[in-house]
Amino acid sequence: MREADNIKNVANIQYISYLGFIFYPKSSRYVGADWPKETLVSVPNAVQKVGVFVNESTENVISILQKYCLNIAQLHGEETPAQCDQIRAAGFGVWKAFSLDNNFDFEQLAAYAPHVDCFVFDAKGAHYGGNGHTFDWQVLKKYKLNTPFLLSGGLNPDNFGQAVTQAATLPQMVGLDLNSGFEHSPALKNTEALAAAFTTFSGQ
Numbered sequence: 001m002r003e004a005d006n007i008k009n010v011a012n013i014q015y016i017s018y019l020g021f022i023f024y025p026k027s028s029r030y031v032g033a034d035w036p037k038e039t040l041v042s043v044p045n046a047v048q049k050v051g052v053f054v055n056e057s058t059e060n061v062i063s064i065l066q067k068y069c070l071n072i073a074q075l076h077g078e079e080t081p082a083q084c085d086q087i088r089a090a091g092f093g094v095w096k097a098f099s100l101d102n103n104f105d106f107e108q109l110a111a112y113a114p115h116v117d118c119f120v121f122d123a124k125g126a127h128y129g130g131n132g133h134t135f136d137w138q139v140l141k142k143y144k145l146n147t148p149f150l151l152s153g154g155l156n157p158d159n160f161g162q163a164v165t166q167a168a169t170l171p172q173m174v175g176l177d178l179n180s181g182f183e184h185s186p187a188l189k190n191t192e193a194l195a196a197a198f199t200t201f202s203g204q
């Protein structure tokens with residue numbers, strides 16, 4: 001998200017725990033170089049703010065997190081466990097995203113597990129994120145670590161219920177990462193679609 005009113009409206013939807021802001025200049029959701037930090041004043045303290053980065057220097061990640069008073073860095077590139085540690089040492093949470101397909105090597109996650117708070121399991125695609133398509137969630141049965149993860153990649157109003165059902169079978173799955181499938185246009189969330197999906201969720 002990018003616009004103050006849209007951010008405020010989404011933040012006030014029940015069940016929203018985190019809001020994400022893209023600090024990757026090549027993304028159509030990029031907040032921009034001179035994004036005013038006042039844009040975030042209406043976000044309640046109960047809702048944590050996540051900065052999304054792709055292969056940004058550790059120094060820049062920390063500086064942006066500090067500038068916008070964000071809580072967590074979501075890293076979508078080839079960031080190392082050492083970088084994750086450095087960001088955590090600066091006082092921030094770290095979510096490391098991985099792009100999954102049926103051939104994903106779950107062994108590689110062990111090196112990251114001690115250095116992150118959560119994994120984000122996204123679908124492999126042409127871009128680092130925001131591809132708008134899913135992966136075969138059955139592959140998640142191969143995940144054996146205790147580190148929690150968010151299910152990501154192509155979630156939309158049509159598959160939201162099925163994604164919620166997945167959580168019941170995967171104890172480490174702690175949330176859903178909703179992005180392009182719940183937008184009017186890049187960076188502008190569809191608050192009605194979000195609210196409707198959560199109404200369904202609360203009924204289960």
Ligand SMILES: O=C(O)c1ccccc1N[C@@H]1O[C@H](COP(=O)(O)O)[C@@H](O)[C@H]1O
Nearest residue numbers: 027076128129130131132153154179180
């Ligand atoms: O959304 C983007 O443009 C983006 C660009 C670069 C890295 C991450 C990005 N978004 C993240 O991608 C996943 C999946 O998004 P989608 O549901 O497939 O659209 C999600 O974690 C977004 O935060």
